[in-house]
Amino acid sequence: MNFTIGSLLAFSFAASLLAVIALIWAISTHQFRITESDARTVFEDDDEAGKLDDPTSPHSERLATQDPRLTRDWHRLLIVMFVTATAWLVFGSVFGVIASLKLHLPDWLTGSAPLTFGRMRTLHLNSVIYGFLSLGGIGTAMWLVPTLFKTPLRKPRLGLVGAAIWNLGLLAGVTAIARGWTDGLEWLEIPWQFDILLALGGACFAVPLLFTAAARRVNHIYVTGWYYMAGLVWFPALFIMANMPVHTGAQQATANWWFAHNVLGLWLTPLGLGAAYYFIPKIIGKPIYSYRLSLLGFWALALFYSQVGMHHLVGGPIPTWVVSLSIVQSVMMVVPVIAVAINQHTLSLGNLWAWRESLPLRFVALGAIMYTLASLQGSLEAVRAFSTVAHFTHYTVGHAHLGAYAFVALVLFGGIYYMLPRITGRAWPMPWAISLHFWLVVVGFAIYFFALTIGGWLQGLAMVDASREWLESMELTVPYLAGRSLGGTLMTLGHFVFAANLAVLFLGPRRHFEETPQAEETQSPRPAQESEA
Amino acid sequence: MNRILPLIIVALALLAFATLFLVAGPAAQIRTIEPPEGLEPYSEAEQRGREVYVSMGCVYCHTQQPRSSEQAPDATRGWGRASTAADYVYDEPHLLGTMRTGPDLLNVGARLPSRQWHLTHLYQPRAVTPTSIMPSFPFLFEAKEKAGSDDVVVKLPEQYRPEGKVIVAKQAALDLTDYLLSLDRTYPVEHDHLRDNGFRAEKEDS
Numbered sequence: 001m002n003f004t005i006g007s008l009l010a011f012s013f014a015a016s017l018l019a020v021i022a023l024i025w026a027i028s029t030h031q032f033r034i035t036e037s038d039a040r041t042v043f044e045d046d047d048e049a050g051k052l053d054d055p056t057s058p059h060s061e062r063l064a065t066q067d068p069r070l071t072r073d074w075h076r077l078l079i080v081m082f083v084t085a086t087a088w089l090v091f092g093s094v095f096g097v098i099a100s101l102k103l104h105l106p107d108w109l110t111g112s113a114p115l116t117f118g119r120m121r122t123l124h125l126n127s128v129i130y131g132f133l134s135l136g137g138i139g140t141a142m143w144l145v146p147t148l149f150k151t152p153l154r155k156p157r158l159g160l161v162g163a164a165i166w167n168l169g170l171l172a173g174v175t176a177i178a179r180g181w182t183d184g185l186e187w188l189e190i191p192w193q194f195d196i197l198l199a200l201g202g203a204c205f206a207v208p209l210l211f212t213a214a215a216r217r218v219n220h221i222y223v224t225g226w227y228y229m230a231g232l233v234w235f236p237a238l239f240i241m242a243n244m245p246v247h248t249g250a251q252q253a254t255a256n257w258w259f260a261h262n263v264l265g266l267w268l269t270p271l272g273l274g275a276a277y278y279f280i281p282k283i284i285g286k287p288i289y290s291y292r293l294s295l296l297g298f299w300a301l302a303l304f305y306s307q308v309g310m311h312h313l314v315g316g317p318i319p320t321w322v323v324s325l326s327i328v329q330s331v332m333m334v335v336p337v338i339a340v341a342i343n344q345h346t347l348s349l350g351n352l353w354a355w356r357e358s359l360p361l362r363f364v365a366l367g368a369i370m371y372t373l374a375s376l377q378g379s380l381e382a383v384r385a386f387s388t389v390a391h392f393t394h395y396t397v398g399h400a401h402l403g404a405y406a407f408v409a410l411v412l413f414g415g416i417y418y419m420l421p422r423i424t425g426r427a428w429p430m431p432w433a434i435s436l437h438f439w440l441v442v443v444g445f446a447i448y449f450f451a452l453t454i455g456g457w458l459q460g461l462a463m464v465d466a467s468r469e470w471l472e473s474m475e476l477t478v479p480y481l482a483g484r485s486l487g488g489t490l491m492t493l494g495h496f497v498f499a500a501n502l503a504v505l506f507l508g509p510r511r512h513f514e515e516t517p518q519a520e521e522t523q524s525p526r527p528a529q530e531s532e533a
Numbered sequence: 534m535n536r537i538l539p540l541i542i543v544a545l546a547l548l549a550f551a552t553l554f555l556v557a558g559p560a561a562q563i564r565t566i567e568p569p570e571g572l573e574p575y576s577e578a579e580q581r582g583r584e585v586y587v588s589m590g591c592v593y594c595h596t597q598q599p600r601s602s603e604q605a606p607d608a609t610r611g612w613g614r615a616s617t618a619a620d621y622v623y624d625e626p627h628l629l630g631t632m633r634t635g636p637d638l639l640n641v642g643a644r645l646p647s648r649q650w651h652l653t654h655l656y657q658p659r660a661v662t663p664t665s666i667m668p669s670f671p672f673l674f675e676a677k678e679k680a681g682s683d684d685v686v687v688k689l690p691e692q693y694r695p696e697g698k699v700i701v702a703k704q705a706a707l708d709l710t711d712y713l714l715s716l717d718r719t720y721p722v723e724h725d726h727l728r729d730n731g732f733r734a735e736k737e738d739s
Contacts, residue, residue: 106666110668119590219535221537229537250727258551302544313629317620481666
């Protein structure tokens with residue numbers, strides 16, 4: 001038995017390694033017909049290169065007007081996606097703050113079952129994952145995929161039906177959870193009956209995007225398109241398989257964590273990275289550092305990330321070889337992460353002038369940096385010695401938020417700030433609120449993250465120390481949990497500011513763009529950039 | 534890379550490859566195990582209590598997977614020996630958990646066998662452990678002028694007793710307690726290989 005299992009393990013790892021080597025060989029010998037010039041696909045025309053493009057900045061050198069390709073239904077669909085996503089964000093963060101407060105105020109709001117910690121926490125997770133991040137991420141794809149493929153979105157009405165079904169399914173799902181009806185598996189709490197609605201809604205999102213991709217007017221599929229197309233097929237495959245009622249007991253735990261981790265790696269990560277690969281070069285006006293490297297980043301993610309997840313069961317009741325396999329692949333994740341980091345950070349950090357000029361870029365580029373940090377931290381956390389301390393503690397919660405929030409949510413915020421003026425033809429009514437939003441969530445998240453990381457690590461050290469009472473490991477976290485509530489509250493305030501800006505954009509008096517800002521050419525930020533380089 | 538279909542096919546193939554290893558592989562190994570001799574299926578009341586445990590989200594603060602003594606002092610804390618896949622054959626959904634905001638509960642029935650203790654603790658955890666951050670569950674109980682003949686009265690320190698009333702447990706609290714008391718995996722271990730033994734001392738490998 002040990003021999004066969006050991007061989008399987010070695011085989012899987014060797015196969016993955018060979019695949020990466022083959023990929024590197026293929027890229028270096030130009031087997032893929034892609035060139036550095038394909039990286040310029042993000043720009044509309046040659047004229048655009050080297051110019052700041054940001055509808056929120058007075059120094060933008062590109063015209064910030066409504067996109068002429070928008071069709072009526074496509075326009076409506078995008079607005080529905082972003083407005084409902086934002087509504088879920090606001091609800092989800094309020095649930096999160098309540099759950100956080102309840103951890104250090106355990107006798108607060110104990111009157112009814114829906115308000116108990118176990119349900120508030122679950123409402124928070126499902127609202128932000130399936131509400132904000134998924135709807136916001138797909139909405140972004142519904143803008144970027146047609147834009148990159150230079151053709152309007154196909155079948156937008158089907159997308160609208162999908163948005164209705166998805167929101168309805170999610171609403172029914174969170175209501176069920178609040179009332180205590182749950183499938184009881186982390187990340188899969190929504191009862192399977194309502195999961196069917198989510199699957200249907202998801203299909204209605206995928207079809208328009210795939211049809212748009214098939215009808216594209218460009219020869220080359222930009223890297224953003226790879227991530228989106230793959231994510232679009234990965235998520236339904238994962239979601240449907242994970243909801244199949246075929247596993248029980250320890251076996252179900254493996255299926256559960258296979259899903260829960262892949263939903264981060266093969267769904268939220270492609271949504272976030274795909275968007276970052278577009279917005280960073282687009283706003284700065286320069287292509288990414290090495291386009292061919294992005295191939296390695298993409299395929300290595302598909303290869304290694306799909307086998308990560310069992311490190312959530314380190315020391316648990318599942319076969320040793322499965323855990324070891326996941327740990328090895330977690331460490332291998334360093335490969336795609338470094339590839340993406342070289343591509344995105346060299347561009348954004350090499351153009352610091354653009355960080356000062358563009359708030360959307362600040363959100364997106366900072367989010368991309370957080371992806372690198374979260375992934376490297378994740379590789380470290382999977383290692384047995386490290387996991388022994390960090391596992392079962394609040395440290396892990398900090399890490400999860402570094403990935404899902406500081407990376408994906410920040411990228412989406414920046415993307416929405418960039419896209420909505422182009423979609424609506426209106427300028428943001430309260431430009432100062434964008435900056436306020438940025439600082440509230442950045443400061444709030446920093447407090448949140450460091451409180452949980454330090455508190456969680458101390459908790460873990462106390463827990464593995466046999467000479468200390470277990471109770472000590474819980475008691476010492478209380479001040480850090482209070483710190484988390486403070487950070488979380490600041491983040492939530494930031495979300496209210498964001499939602500208010502969005503509401504005024506739609507409901508308030510129309511604020512059109514000033515005349516094209518070419519008059520300001522003398523103040524354009526480009527010369528400054530050269531002096532810095 | 535300029536075609537959608539090959540991209541999608543390879544992406545799905547990679548996921549299938551991973552699923553084979555992470556889901557199908559361990560499932561084939563775990564599926565065949567027999568329930569251990571000392572493990573009984575849950576009774577009806579215990580199963581109902583388990584559903585209360587699931588619906589209240591207890592799993593978000595409590596694990597049910599003691600680690601081996603090579604890795605962590607879980608056994609020293611009274612949480613029991615390292616669990617193996619066989620200990621969970623009757624569990625659906627699984628409740629292994631990933632957080633220890635509270636202690637591990639796989640053997641809480643053996644460690645704390647008093648029904649009264651659990652009822653008091655569920656009604657007001659701070660009546661038992663003053664620094665506890667576990668939520669109280671007053672809605673699983675009822676305050677009555679006088680207990681009926683069938684009522685289970687919860688013993689409480691004076692400061693937590695409502696004036697002139699008694700606290701009696703509702704059915705959900707009784708079921709939940711039954712479930713907690715059923716958590717007892719102290720029988721001898723079988724299928725020792727069906728757990729993560731990556732922490733075992735080297736002598737085992739040779």
